[in-house]
Amino acid sequence: MLHIVNKSPLERSTLESCLAHARPGHAVLLIEDAVYAATKGHAAAARVSKSLATIKVYVLAPDLEARARAGALLEGVASVDYRGFVDLVTQNPRVQSWL
Amino acid sequence: MDEAGTVKKFLFVNRKAPYGSVYALEGLEVVLISAAFDQDVSLAFFDDGVYQLAKGQNTKAIESRNFSPTYRALEGYDIEKLYVERESLEARGLAEEDLLVDVKVVSGAEMAALMDEMDVIVSF
Numbered sequence: 001m002l003h004i005v006n007k008s009p010l011e012r013s014t015l016e017s018c019l020a021h022a023r024p025g026h027a028v029l030l031i032e033d034a035v036y037a038a039t040k041g042h043a044a045a046a047r048v049s050k051s052l053a054t055i056k057v058y059v060l061a062p063d064l065e066a067r068a069r070a071g072a073l074l075e076g077v078a079s080v081d082y083r084g085f086v087d088l089v090t091q092n093p094r095v096q097s098w099l
Numbered sequence: 100m101d102e103a104g105t106v107k108k109f110l111f112v113n114r115k116a117p118y119g120s121v122y123a124l125e126g127l128e129v130v131l132i133s134a135a136f137d138q139d140v141s142l143a144f145f146d147d148g149v150y151q152l153a154k155g156q157n158t159k160a161i162e163s164r165n166f167s168p169t170y171r172a173l174e175g176y177d178i179e180k181l182y183v184e185r186e187s188l189e190a191r192g193l194a195e196e197d198l199l200v201d202v203k204v205v206s207g208a209e210m211a212a213l214m215d216e217m218d219v220i221v222s223f
Contacts, residue, residue: 008116008147010190033119036150041192062160066118068153068167072192081160 001026002092006099008033009044014098019047024054029080029088031060038064039072052076060085107218108139113148115223117167118158123151124166126223131169134176141217142173144202145184145210148223149191152183154199170200184210 003022009015015030015037022028028051030038037044038059048057061079064070073079080088089095111130115122133140144152151167158165173179181202188194188204195204205213214220 006119008119011115011147033116033147036116036147036191039192041189043190045192063118066156066158066161066163066165067116067150068155068157068197071155 001094001096002088003028004095004097005030005034005037006032006097009037009042009047015044016047018098019051019055022051022055027056027058027088027092029058029060029085030077031063031085033067035059035064035067036069038074038077039069040074041072045074048074049076058084058088106137106139108141108216109133109219109221110141110143110214110217112214112220112222113142113144113151114146116147116150117156118161118163122223123148124164126221127151127166127169129221129223130173130178131176134173134178140178141180141182141213142178143182143184143210143213145187145207147187147191149183149187149193149198152181152198152200152202153193154197156199167199173200182210182213 003018005015007014057077058080117123156167183202185204186207
């Protein structure tokens with residue numbers, strides 16, 4: 001299963017809920033304002049790092065670059081472009097968007 | 100001083116990250132409009148609003164307009180009072196040197212006091 005989160009973790013609880021419900025082997029893609037969660041020093045970074053033990057976490061690079069945070073990407077989080085986004089959607093049998 | 104000549108203290112409060120919603124850009128446009136009215140204008144950035152001032156934004160790939168250089172132009176409109184909350188920076192792994200314009204970094208308590216001394220607060 002691929003989970004997609006697009007809201008800032010300091011403004012909404014969608015990332016927290018997503019990570020609490022994602023099961024081992026699942027993938028989580030952070031897009032738009034959710035990419036901040038995968039940056040060094042962010043209040044949510046420890047929570048994201050901890051989740052890496054069982055799930056794979058991706059960020060959409062164009063959204064990270066737009067927000068000037070590409071240089072602060074958290075270790076263990078994979079950066080993907082739009083093509084990678086499409087690959088993730090086709091590789092996973094189900095997609096859940098956390099609105 | 101007559102009513103037409105009254106100068107009020109305006110504070111524009113910015114609490115949203117750029118690009119994920121339209122608030123940051125709309126707020127900036129209203130700030131620019133306010134410059135035409137010769138008022139005492141200050142800008143406050145806290146919560147996710149501090150991200151608006153992050154240095155090095157590159158929106159080419161998301162095909163949105165990078166409006167961040169406009170914050171540097173505010174000086175030319177005599178809008179020079181920009182306040183950024185320290186706690187908001189720290190919670191996001193940001194420091195003053197990560198920002199693209201000169202600001203005054205203040206504590207949350209100082210930000211609260213600042214808001215309390217304003218005549219008008221406009222929030223985005």
